[in-house]
Amino acid sequence: MPFIAQDLIAENPIVVVTTPGEFVHDALQRMVEHDFSQLPVIDDENRPLGMVTSESILRALTGFGVNLDDLRVEHAYVRADTYRGDADLFELLDRLRDTYAVLIVDGDGRLIGIVTNYDTADYFRRRSEDIMLIEDIETMVKDYIQVAFTNESGEVDESELEEAIQRISDNGEALREKFERALIHYLTLQGGGSGAKPDNVQLEQVYEKHFRADEPVKSFDDLTLYDFIEMLLDKSRWSEYQSVFHLDRGAVRNLLDRVRDTRNALAHFRGEITAAQRDHLRFSANWLAQYQEAVSTLFVTPMESSVPAEISETLIDYKLQIQDSIELSDLAAVLPIEDEADPRESRYAPLAIWLQNHPPDDNSTQLTFEQVEEIIGGELPKSAYSHRAWWANDSVGHVQSQQWLEVGWKVNSINMSEKVVRFARIKERQKAYIDFFSKLLADARKSTEIPVKDIFPVGLHYQTVAAIIVDGRQVANFAWSFVRGSRFRIELYIDTGNKDGNKDAFDTLYATRSILESSFGDKLSWERLSANKASRIAYYRPGTITDNEAKLQELGEWAVVLMEEFHKTLAQPAEEALKMAMHGEK
Numbered sequence: 001m002p003f004i005a006q007d008l009i010a011e012n013p014i015v016v017v018t019t020p021g022e023f024v025h026d027a028l029q030r031m032v033e034h035d036f037s038q039l040p041v042i043d044d045e046n047r048p049l050g051m052v053t054s055e056s057i058l059r060a061l062t063g064f065g066v067n068l069d070d071l072r073v074e075h076a077y078v079r080a081d082t083y084r085g086d087a088d089l090f091e092l093l094d095r096l097r098d099t100y101a102v103l104i105v106d107g108d109g110r111l112i113g114i115v116t117n118y119d120t121a122d123y124f125r126r127r128s129e130d131i132m133l134i135e136d137i138e139t140m141v142k143d144y145i146q147v148a149f150t151n152e153s154g155e156v157d158e159s160e161l162e163e164a165i166q167r168i169s170d171n172g173e174a175l176r177e178k179f180e181r182a183l184i185h186y187l188t189l190q191g192g193g194s195g196a197k198p199d200n201v202q203l204e205q206v207y208e209k210h211f212r213a214d215e216p217v218k219s220f221d222d223l224t225l226y227d228f229i230e231m232l233l234d235k236s237r238w239s240e241y242q243s244v245f246h247l248d249r250g251a252v253r254n255l256l257d258r259v260r261d262t263r264n265a266l267a268h269f270r271g272e273i274t275a276a277q278r279d280h281l282r283f284s285a286n287w288l289a290q291y292q293e294a295v296s297t298l299f300v301t302p303m304e305s306s307v308p309a310e311i312s313e314t315l316i317d318y319k320l321q322i323q324d325s326i327e328l329s330d331l332a333a334v335l336p337i338e339d340e341a342d343p344r345e346s347r348y349a350p351l352a353i354w355l356q357n358h359p360p361d362d363n364s365t366q367l368t369f370e371q372v373e374e375i376i377g378g379e380l381p382k383s384a385y386s387h388r389a390w391w392a393n394d395s396v397g398h399v400q401s402q403q404w405l406e407v408g409w410k411v412n413s414i415n416m417s418e419k420v421v422r423f424a425r426i427k428e429r430q431k432a433y434i435d436f437f438s439k440l441l442a443d444a445r446k447s448t449e450i451p452v453k454d455i456f457p458v459g460l461h462y463q464t465v466a467a468i469i470v471d472g473r474q475v476a477n478f479a480w481s482f483v484r485g486s487r488f489r490i491e492l493y494i495d496t497g498n499k500d501g502n503k504d505a506f507d508t509l510y511a512t513r514s515i516l517e518s519s520f521g522d523k524l525s526w527e528r529l530s531a532n533k534a535s536r537i538a539y540y541r542p543g544t545i546t547d548n549e550a551k552l553q554e555l556g557e558w559a560v561v562l563m564e565e566f567h568k569t570l571a572q573p574a575e576e577a578l579k580m581a582m583h584g585e586k
Contacts, residue, residue, distance in 0.1 A: 009113030
């Protein structure tokens with residue numbers, strides 16, 4: 001069994017108890033002194049009879065109608081469940097849903113401990129903290145490795161990183177060195193003497209034939225903690241790290257190997273780790289953290305901070321920056337950047353929206369923790385301030401990172417001492433967007449009558465297809481968008497530059513929604529976006545850019561066909577509604 005009752009009582013061997021003949025006020029005083037809500041009741045042979053609780057005492061006082069000084073424990077205790085020390089902890093949890101505590105006994109039925117709801121919560125909290133400490137350590141080791149392969153733009157050179165992985169992997173240089181040492185040892189035992197060495201050409205031929213693996217090199221994120229330690233301690237780069245750590249490789253290996261042993265014990269459910277192991281985890285995490293700034297500037301010149309000064313105005317400012325910026329004029333002037341977080345969504349959804357709306361010509365951004373809190377409209381948990389692992393790019397276990405990963409961003413670096421996080425676009429995601437939307441635009445030009453704009457994809461989650469022009473101004477866009485929640489939408493995004501005008505045009509179209517939906521052939525999503533300047537009419541279906549090739553092809557074919565119907569339905573009514581709204585302003 002991975003978790004047993006004995007694990008919870010190991011650190012609390014002394015049990016505070018009472019006996020049936022003791023007066024209740026004495027037992028109650030002992031409960032107050034130790035901040036307990038119950039005490040086990042035992043007989044002369046230390047076998048449990050039950051428990052006296054604050055609730056059972058109140059019931060006894062009410063039931064008998066006597067004073068506290070007149071009541072003995074035997075009048076107020078209740079039955080209690082008992083379990084052996086090797087009982088499955090989850091069996092105890094089932095019972096603890098309905099009672100204050102359970103008693104733990106030995107093979108002779110004598111009391112050896114008590115387990116309460118608090119004990120179980122504290123036990124799993126400790127295990128969670130242990131795991132987070134290990135994640136902190138592993139994350140820092142990974143960061144310290146990647147900085148050696150980072151260029152002045154803050155991007156990792158993937159080809160150099162792959163070569164380094166090859167050297168430490170079983171199908172790389174490490175295995176070849178082991179093979180050579182083993183062969184020399186064999187030749188020595190066969191009488192070749194201490195200087196016996198194999199022929200290098202023949203050695204390479206034998207190694208290539210019998211040992212060279214055909215499988216591809218593992219990706220960086222798929223490496224084990226052992227692999228990360230080997231990469232950090234690689235001879236080709238160790239002199240650089242040693243100039244910061246001022247320790248030899250053996251000392252650092254000893255430190256991290258003990259972390260790895262503890263990590264394996266936790267991962268394989270080998271019982272509770274010791275206080276010494278837990279202390280070593282804390283020491284290791286703190287030791288690594290103190291070199292963060294020095295290591296981050298070890299191989300490259302640090303980039304200047306680009307922390308926005310005023311988060312609350314960035315969405316408006318970004319839109320103006322994009323419209324006035326460099327060679328993004330081919331990108332539509334009206335950008336579908338405004339979205340609203342559903343109250344039922346994660347509290348970190350506003351951060352995902354904020355990143356999703358970042359200027360397309362900026363592939364990274366840096367935020368203080370306080371600015372992240374401003375974006376999400378609330379405080380970050382304490383673990384975000386104390387554990388690097390909270391910021392890990394985990395698409396499975398972390399609700400916060402699921403948000404930024406879904407919109408194509410990742411945490412690129414984290415400075416815990418300065419409380420600053422740098423986000424970067426996921427390059428593979430950008431290329432996937434470009435490939436997908438390039439094909440859609442080409443297909444739309446070839447097979448539809450949509451007046452597709454002369455534009456090109458820039459690697460963002462949305463793509464403008466066609467525009468509505470009124471009085472020489474572009475005031476609305478037809479676009480495709482990958483959006484949060486693994487959805488894809490076709491949309492008409494209305495933004496005249498004037499909020500009232502946008503809402504008037506939207507309301508005019510909404511008044512005829514039954515006619516428009518009948519023409520389109522299905523219900524549309526009418527998104528007035530009352531808190532924002534723009535408005536949107538959309539049509540959704542499941543889909544994400546990370547889907548497999550077959551699904552993306554099917555999605556692309558659907559998107560072109562439905563966009564033609566969507567445009568045919570809304571283009572003329574929207575233009576008329578926008579003219580009315582804009583001319584009404586004059």
